[in-house]
Amino acid sequence: MRRMRDQTGETANLVAPADGRTVTVAREISRHPVSVPTRIGEVWSLNETPTGWAVQAFRNDGNCPDSMAERLARIRRFGSTTSHAESPR
Secondary structure, three states: OHHHHHHHOOOEEEEEEEOOEEEEEEEEOOOOOOOOOOOOOOEEEOOOOHHHHHHHHHHOOOOOOHHHHHHHHHHHHHOOOOOOOOOOO
16 A cells, blocks of 8 residues: 555545445545645445445446446546545544
């Protein structure tokens, strides 16, 4: 995770899917002066974070709205996703 954080410059989160949400189980925080803090054990909706979207992209069975399918396909194609102030928290 440190290598991923160092290569991307962004926070790297490891999450476990649980009941339609994600639970943060490990993290490496970005070295940028401003970043979104996450806590171990924090629970997020699948649609609130890039991590949740990535979980959906690689677990999706194809039954989703077209607008969502496009985004999930793009995530699968690139292998990752990012956020620009996506979370309402």
